Amino acid sequence: MTTHPTPTLISRYASGDAGVDETTIWAVEAHLESCAACRTVLTDAVDPGTRDLLDRVADGIATAIATGPPPVRRTRLRRTGVAARILPWLVTATGLMLAAALFEWTFDSLPSLVLLVAPVAPLLPVAAVWSRRVDPAWELTATMPRTGLPLLMRRTLGVLTAVIPVLAVTGWFTGHSPGLWLLPVLGFTAGTLALGTVLGVDRAAVALAIAWCAGVVAPSLADGRLPAILTDSSLPGWALTTVALTAVVLVRTRRRPHQPHQNLMH
Amino acid sequence: MKRSLDGLDEGELLRRVARGDRLAFDALYRRTAPWLTARLRRRCADEDVVAEVLQETYLAVWRSAGSQAQSSTSGSAVGWLWTIAAHRLIDAFRHRARRERVPPVQTFETVAPAAEDEALADGMDANLERALHALPAELRQVLRAMVLDGLTARETALLLGMPEGTVKTRARRARIALREALS
């Protein structure tokens, strides 16, 4: 049970009695802020002058409310606008994966397109969340304290949360082991961020996507079979690469935590 | 309807205000405005300024209730309401500072606490209270603005009408004095 100030003290406080010493006022104020019961005591103790003032202000408020807009209820999803902006890119990535699954299902003579395309599927939306060309408020964002790695990580995780379920569905549909698409996806995302500290995230994403298509996708389509790096035996390699690249990102950004012109931003 | 509102805490009232409930808003005003007025009056002697700040504060509550209801803690604590009012009060001081100084409330002569005043609130133990009491008035005034009212050094400077450097110096001296008194 907390100690409440006496009603007399509260009423002396409310009436502006100069005889109450300052330390006591301090204590009373700190208490009133959190105690509804004592605020009620105070409400009953106000002098007629204050009552007048309160009624006058209430009238003023009523007039202003009558002419102004009502409160607008907010939805929980406050920053959906940012998500909406990259929606086209997410849709593209999803479409790509679905098309790959369809192809794989139709032409079973081809190597698994789902596995070939999966690693680069999240790269487009990742590039989009961190591109000055796509983000209209880029210039402002660049001047904010909450910029750099934490914000990039947040947005990247957002993209992954949106893309991974699609991959899971297509992966399940075509019957591949989850590790074979999940680990390359994580590896490529980490790689984009790592390379992004040098080139800028959007350029890094495009560069990696092109490299993967030219170096792996095209040859394996020509050969008609999956490359060795997309078989079960290469899983430890993917896991190690992902961990190493994540470490690179953390180290590089730790060394220059909020550098103004971090390449991450460009 | 009024009956049902009486049982609600301020946090719940705010959530109703966010849905555009005028009755809930009026109930919130009836319950908190006397307290807010008393507190503002202890910081500003000008009745018109107090009325203006009060009106702006509650209009701000009405208009931003949708966001406010999400971020304010629930329950009956109304610190968020004071934060809004304090900033509006500083704005009023800013407004007038360019023309004429608003007469700030005079710093009270320190008087010894009467016996009945000694029953004190939670969050202030007897040691801290004694230490505060021993502080020179000008240090306590700065501490009150920054710690109790949650103002920044710049805002405190405007409220008390002194340079920001003085505010910082006094806050440092107050901190040292308190630390010594409490150890």
Added chain:
Amino acid sequence: MMRTVSVAETAPSTYPWVVHTEKLQVRAGRHLAVNELDLRLGTGVHGLLGPNGAGKTTLMRALATVLKPAGGRLTLLGGEVTGDADLRAVRRGLGYLPQHFGFYPRFTVREFVEYIAWLKEMPKAAIPGAVQRAVDRVGLTDRADSRMKTLSGGMLRRAGIAQAIVNDPAVLLLDEPTVGLDPEQRLDFRELLREIGLDSCVLVSTHLVEDVAVACSDVVLISEGRLVWQGTTGQLTEQGGAGDAGDSATERGYSSLLRAYRGRVSA
């Protein structure tokens, strides 16, 4: 609810100037748009004047920590911006309205300013009140919950000012803030500037000499990336003679100073 006052908050300000540049060089593309600029700004409203291409926007972007200086020193609120320094603390005290204010069209004004307040790392509980106050101060109260794509040019500019002032910045940088404002809004805006300038350092870049004459206490005149002249608004009006171009004493002072500077450079 008692607040903890941090040691940093009450530390004495060891810097004499809020904004201080020494031989600052900033590139815009390959071109050195700010060239060895020395500038010292304290509390107050400072007008940044100069002909087109003088480097006003580049200077603003460097002060806002968007562009990295190519040389020299830049100190904001006592923190060095030039090196690999941690800019977080400095950035919390900044407000910036870019010349081209990019925004999210589907956001309402309130949502956008709240988002910026979050990016500025303001305490979560303080954000709704601070946003409402910023919106009220720029006179957008009635449009606070309108989507930004439905606003007129002048309203967007005011929304831009609202996001810049939401954190009560100690350094406020406004690049062409009066573009699109009608005469009445311009008057309100000047009043707001004067109030903010009581306890903050405000730098307003503008091509309207008249804005400076009325709203600013000091004038900074730059040309070709260098400081041409710095002084009070009153001193600026004294610079002009009857023979100088311009419709007002301020404009005549402006053109007289620029002419004299060009004479010195070409000589």
